[in-house]
Amino acid sequence: MSKLPQEIIVDILTYLPAKSLIKFKCVCRSWRSLISDPQFAKLHLKRAHEDENINRQRLLIAADPLYSVDFEAASDGDNGNTLVKLSYPNAESHNDSFAVGLFLGSCDGIVCILNEVDSVVLWNPSTRESKKLSGPTSSLHKDFSTGLGYDSSTDDYKMVIASSATASTRSDQIMVEVFTLKTNTWRTVQGSLPGITLGSNYYGEFWNGALLWLGKRDAAHHLDVIVPFDIEKEKFMEAVPLPNHFYTAVLSISGNCLCVFGELQPSGSYFEAWLASEYGVKTTWRRLFAVPADKLCLDCYSSGMWLTKKGEVLLDNHGCPGILTLYHPVEDAKKLLKVENDGDPFYESAIYTESLVSLC
Structure with a gap:
């Protein structure tokens, strides 16, 4: 060599x-x-984003023990490499344990966690590096939307918390708190979303320079828009209509495409998956499939859904503790993945990309 x-x-x-x-x-x-070298970490991450043959996306499950799930390996039948046990980050010097309360965001291999003692921690599961953040002003026990994104103009990562509960008396005002990794500080900016309500207690997907959250117009009873927040400019952008009106829905990123998975009505309805390769007000959506919702055993605890390269849907159904489902809509076939869990059966989960990105 x-x-x-x-x-x-x-x-x-x-x-x-x-x-x-x-x-x-x-x-x-x-x-x-x-x-x-940070430059090598960037090259390594860029390769993962651009090469479709490289599989570095993982599902992080905050069970006991903590698991990293290679869902592409599961899709290929490689059960020996599907589940990997991880150690929780010991970000609290006075405490040997670390329990996840909520995942607040994920970007470039860094995961943001709210633990059970209300500490906000950034963590790279691949390098095991972690960093405890100072607490934000807003309460993370009220209605809020969060996310983690990368600002290419400053080469910096930003944690964002948007909360209407802590804004002014104007109904369209959103207080946004932004943490920047380089300065290690929070600051507050005011945002405005006239006629739109953000979905609560949901972390956004970072895609093409913006954090994306689900929302609904005031007159709507269903989720019908995507609300983007520009990470560089730190302001809300124009909302983008969803391809349908969903009773429940989640966003995810598959390769370089944006996916939305959603149930059309609370019961006896269809479950749809849509894909968009470009983003903007005139986004063109392509429906991947529609199946009866009862085929996926959806319930109010169902949250994470992701698309494998083979077109299977990975469903992290918190309502069936310790069970992940891979569903192939064309073949109408299921694979069940058992996850050992000695803790709270209703665990949190998040997608992350294996990377060398440092928190220093």
């Missing part, structure tokens, strides 16, 4: 998983320096 040009070595290493690269830091000083 020492005879290869440096750029070739770098290119080869960007294809490797984060777990292997962390071990390779012990090979020699030059490799340790290279793999620890």
Whole structure:
């Protein structure tokens, strides 16, 4: 390897998983320096985003024990590599335990957690690096929407909390608190969403420079719009209509596309999945499938849903503790994944990308 040009070595290493690269830091000083370089972490992350043959998305399940789930491996029948146990981040120096209360966001391998003692913590499950944040002003026990995003103009990560409960008396005002990783501080900006209500207690998806939340117009009883928040400009953008009116719905990212999964009515209805490759007011949606909702055993605890490369839907149904479902809508076939859990049966979950991004 020492005879290869440096750029070739770098290119080869960007294809490797984060777990292997962390071990390779012990090979020699030059490799340790290279793999620890923030620029290499960016190249490694860019490769994961751009190469469809690389599988680095994982489902993080806050059960007891904590699990990282490779749902593409599960889809391929590779059960031996599907579930990996992780250790909780010990971000509290006075406490050996760490229980997840809520996931508040996920971006580029960094996950934001609200633990059960109301501490907000950033954590990279791949590197095991964690950072406790100072507390925001807003209460995370009221109606709020959260998210984690990357500002390319400043090369910085931002944690966002939007809460109408802590805004002014004007009904369209939203108080937004923004934490920037580089400054390690929170600041408050005022936002306005005339005629739109944000979905509560839901963390947004970061896509193409914006955090995306679900919302509804005041006159609507169902979720009917996506509300984008520009991470760089720190302001709300024009709402984008959903392809249908949903009783319950979730957003997710599949490859470079935005997905929305939703149930049309509370009972006896259809479950639909839609996909968009571009985003904006004139977003073009493509319906992937529609199936009777009872085929997926949906209930009020169902939250996370993601699309595998084979077109299967991964359903994290919190109403069936310890069970993940892979459903193939074309073949009408299910695979059940059992997750060991000795803690609270109604655990939290979040998607993250294995990465080397540092919190320093």
